[in-house]
Amino acid sequence: MNRRSIPLTAWIGFAGILLAFICAIFAPWIAPYGETEIVGDVWQPADAQFLLGLDNLGRDLLSRLIYGARTTLFVALSATVLAFSVGIALSFIAAVSRGMIDMVLSRLNDLMMSIPTLILALVVLAVLPQSLTVLILVIAALETTRVFRLGRAVALDVAVMDFVEAAELRGEGKLWIVFREILPNTLSPLLAEFGLRFAFAILFVSTLSFLGLGIQPPTADWGGMVKDNKDGIIFGVSAALLPGAAIAALTICVNLVVDWLLRRTSSLKGGRGDG
Amino acid sequence: MGKLLSVRDLKIEATSYPPGEPPRRISIVNGVSFDLEKGRVLGLIGESGAGKSTIGLAALAYGRGGVEITGGEVTLDGTDILKLGKSGIRGLRGRRICYVAQSAAAAFNPAHRLGDQVIEATLRHGLLSRDAARKRALDLFRMLGLPDPESFGRRYPHQVSGGQLQRAMTAMALCPKPDLIVFDEPTTALDVTTQIDVLAAIKHAIEETGTAALYITHDLAVVAQISDEIMVLRHGDMVEHGPVRQIIEQPVQDYTKALVNMRSIRHDEAPDQSGALLRMENISASYGDGVPVLHDISLHVPRGQTLAIVGESGSGKSTLARVATGLLPPSAGRIEFGGQVLPPARKARSRDDLRRLQLIYQMADTAMNPRQTVREIIGRPLTFYEGLRGSARVARVKELLDQIEMGSGFIDRYPAELSGGQKQRVAIARALAAKPELIICDEPTSALDPLVADGILKLLLRLQEEQGLSYIFITHDIAIVRAIADSVAVMHGGRLVRFGPKSRALAPPFDDYTDLLLKSVPELEIGWLERILATRRRESAGH
Numbered sequence: 181m182n183r184r185s186i187p188l189t190a191w192i193g194f195a196g197i198l199l200a201f202i203c204a205i206f207a208p209w210i211a212p213y214g215e216t217e218i219v220g221d222v223w224q225p226a227d228a229q230f231l232l233g234l235d236n237l238g239r240d241l242l243s244r245l246i247y248g249a250r251t252t253l254f255v256a257l258s259a260t261v262l263a264f265s266v267g268i269a270l271s272f273i274a275a276v277s278r279g280m281i282d283m284v285l286s287r288l289n290d291l292m293m294s295i296p297t298l299i300l301a302l303v304v305l306a307v308l309p310q311s312l313t314v315l316i317l318v319i320a321a322l323e324t325t326r327v328f329r330l331g332r333a334v335a336l337d338v339a340v341m342d343f344v345e346a347a348e349l350r351g352e353g354k355l356w357i358v359f360r361e362i363l364p365n366t367l368s369p370l371l372a373e374f375g376l377r378f379a380f381a382i383l384f385v386s387t388l389s390f391l392g393l394g395i396q397p398p399t400a401d402w403g404g405m406v407k408d409n410k411d412g413i414i415f416g417v418s419a420a421l422l423p424g425a426a427i428a429a430l431t432i433c434v435n436l437v438v439d440w441l442l443r444r445t446s447s448l449k450g451g452r453g454d455g
Numbered sequence: 456m457g458k459l460l461s462v463r464d465l466k467i468e469a470t471s472y473p474p475g476e477p478p479r480r481i482s483i484v485n486g487v488s489f490d491l492e493k494g495r496v497l498g499l500i501g502e503s504g505a506g507k508s509t510i511g512l513a514a515l516a517y518g519r520g521g522v523e524i525t526g527g528e529v530t531l532d533g534t535d536i537l538k539l540g541k542s543g544i545r546g547l548r549g550r551r552i553c554y555v556a557q558s559a560a561a562a563f564n565p566a567h568r569l570g571d572q573v574i575e576a577t578l579r580h581g582l583l584s585r586d587a588a589r590k591r592a593l594d595l596f597r598m599l600g601l602p603d604p605e606s607f608g609r610r611y612p613h614q615v616s617g618g619q620l621q622r623a624m625t626a627m628a629l630c631p632k633p634d635l636i637v638f639d640e641p642t643t644a645l646d647v648t649t650q651i652d653v654l655a656a657i658k659h660a661i662e663e664t665g666t667a668a669l670y671i672t673h674d675l676a677v678v679a680q681i682s683d684e685i686m687v688l689r690h691g692d693m694v695e696h697g698p699v700r701q702i703i704e705q706p707v708q709d710y711t712k713a714l715v716n717m718r719s720i721r722h723d724e725a726p727d728q729s730g731a732l733l734r735m736e737n738i739s740a741s742y743g744d745g746v747p748v749l750h751d752i753s754l755h756v757p758r759g760q761t762l763a764i765v766g767e768s769g770s771g772k773s774t775l776a777r778v779a780t781g782l783l784p785p786s787a788g789r790i791e792f793g794g795q796v797l798p799p800a801r802k803a804r805s806r807d808d809l810r811r812l813q814l815i816y817q818m819a820d821t822a823m824n825p826r827q828t829v830r831e832i833i834g835r836p837l838t839f840y841e842g843l844r845g846s847a848r849v850a851r852v853k854e855l856l857d858q859i860e861m862g863s864g865f866i867d868r869y870p871a872e873l874s875g876g877q878k879q880r881v882a883i884a885r886a887l888a889a890k891p892e893l894i895i896c897d898e899p900t901s902a903l904d905p906l907v908a909d910g911i912l913k914l915l916l917r918l919q920e921e922q923g924l925s926y927i928f929i930t931h932d933i934a935i936v937r938a939i940a941d942s943v944a945v946m947h948g949g950r951l952v953r954f955g956p957k958s959r960a961l962a963p964p965f966d967d968y969t970d971l972l973l974k975s976v977p978e979l980e981i982g983w984l985e986r987i988l989a990t991r992r993r994e995s996a997g998h
Binding site: 341342343345346348349350351352360361364365 | 806818826
């Protein structure tokens with residue numbers, strides 16, 4: 181792979197994601213002010229000292245955006261990775277085993293999917309103690325159902341191919357068949373799904389924070405910041421739009437990279453066409 | 456008779472998109488010329504990729520997706536149809552030139568009745584009134600020998616057989632009384648016993664209506680029955696063009712000679728066929744629904760010999776292979792391998808049992824993981840069964856590549872970078888890597904071009920001689936059976952119709968089915984079709 185084969189869109193996506201991660205990791209050093217530090221008037225407009233202005237409590241918006249990247253990214257990324265690990269493992273087991281195991285797993289999954297996600301999340305989060313771990317687990321559990329659906333479908337698609345049967349006839353174990361024969365041939369749709377799910381996770385964290393059940397104040401996170409500052413819109417203060425724009429930008433960047441990855445894996449030597 | 460279709464210096468190109476490289480123009484047809492007179496039939500023959508279908512479609516002024524006609528002219532009655540506008544072409548297709556596709560099942564709309572589809576083009580062009588078109592369709596159904604011609608048009612595509620569907624498609628092409636019909640491998644997807652009926656119907660209809668035709672196929676024996684002239688194509692070039700008799704009896708070019716003299720493989724059957732490496736006794740089997748697919752089948756393969764299982768699609772021959780490999784445990788009967796009883800289910804068999812019995816698939820494309828290189832594909836059985844690793848494994852893979860006549864240069868290729876014949880060779884190497892005693896070959900050559908298939912068969916025979924391998928060779932092609940088998944099993948409707956040494960199984964007296972099967976295989980002989988049909992008529996009159 182050479183650098184010139186990476187399209188401009190993917191570079192933009194990389195740059196955006198990298199920026200978000202730099203903000204998240206080095207927040208205390210980059211941010212001009214503290215996360216919860218009150219530095220001026222409520223909704224003070226932007227000037228040379230406060231580049232993006234202040235929020236509803238007089239905290240620096242730029243600093244909070246930088247700190248917010250931390251929680252938002254951490255929660256969304258860990259929830260998505262968790263959802264994919266569990267979802268793919270379960271769905272592939274279901275697809276390869278068929279029969280009773282497939283039946284039980286699939287129906288359980290249907291059961292989970294039949295409850296509206298937001299309502300389920302609200303109920304569970306309201307009951308359970310509020311912590312980041314619980315939040316991540318709940319989001320991951322909900323995402324897992326979607327990953328399971330897709331994973332089972334693509335794995336079934338590949339599992340009926342002759343080369344899988346040939347591996348079974350050779351006497352290969354289930355693990356070999358899942359990881360060496362099936363998984364490499366399902367990467368394209370799964371990668372695309374990863375990008376989508378990551379974006380949805382960011383939105384979901386934001387939604388929950390907006391409703392007051394996500395990340396708790398005073399910790400900064402982008403969804404919560406929209407909520408905090410939404411009243412300002414009535415007075416013509418654009419403070420709520422900035423974290424909203426950050427969410428949109430990160431989502432788009434993730435999808436730009438995924439688009440490129442998708443095209444790359446499907447045009448690999450030996451790829452199965454534009455899956 | 457005047458010239459109907461004249462193709463001059465036809466050039467067709469396409470853009471290919473090789474992975475990881477910039478797109479590049481490739482030439483599909485390089486300057487082919489021919490003339491076709493009214494009422495004559497020209498056979499276009501060649502292996503896949505020869506450009507024969509592309510030329511056929513160019514006669515309709517059509518280039519399939521991504522294909523572009525870049526030079527030359529195609530004139531129909533003096534008009535260059537490549538220069539016609541959209542409406543001009545529309546007035547031509549389905550009216551003066553019609554097309555019969557290879558897969559009629561995919562070409563008919565499953566949601567409409569056959570009768571309506573057959574007359575659709577005729578009505579659209581306003582050639583006949585609806586009633587007149589219906590009547591014409593009825594005449595055509597009769598001419599093509601379709602059952603219940605009166606009610607045939609009311610059926611849906613899924614309610615008739617493949618052979619009938621192919622004839623319905625011919626009726627659709629004939630309905631507007633075109634000057635020219637392009638037949639694109641109309642019988643390739645059919646069983647031999649069905650193929651002969653469709654061939655006879657097409658030939659009869661062409662003679663009755665006096666239409667001219669381009670007949671595209673890769674089977675020289677088929678084209679010899681139907682055409683007046685033959686044009687041999689290879690890699691988009693014309694190799695040889697002449698009357699049928701000249702091409703078949705005095706071919707000039709080497710390539711044509713190779714095509715004509717194919718099936719030169721000879722293998723004399725083993726005199727002693729008493730011992731058995733694999734013995735299947737009273738096998739019955741069914742898929743999940745309980746409907747039996749195999750009924751009480753007993754046969755055996757002696758060590759170092761080849762058993763050919765022959766029958767048409769649906770006869771249960773592939774199911775028998777699945778039973779032998781343990782993929783489908785039989786509902787009754789037992790399997791012995793090397794004198795010991797083999798567990799019926801794959802999961803109950805030991806690793807060594809699995810190693811000794813290998814399977815080669817019909818479609819090499821799907822039988823190999825597209826994300827693994829040849830090194831991994833052939834190397835895995837070595838690691839799995841023998842624990843070979845590192846340089847010892849590489850050396851053995853290279854040795855196997857030499858055995859299949861490919862050479863170690865292919866070791867880092869992906870399946871997508873191999874041709875059809877090379878893929879099948881790699882599949883053979885993968886089977887060999889296990890050091891098997893018996894290889895079950897499930898139609899390994901039926902998806903390949905004749906000359907490539909020939910090479911595969913020769914390779915299999917050579918390996919048998921060198922390594923004392925036994926084969927079960929599943930096929931629908933009697934010519935292959937004659938060429939390579941020691942013993943033959945004929946299957947029909949899940950039953951074993953005939954089993955024995957080749958010399959006895961393929962010699963009279965025959966049962967009805969074997970007789971039909973043997974007589975339906977086209978022979979490379981002018982007038983074969985008429986002769987067989989005449990025999991059939993005599994026999995049915997006699998009964």
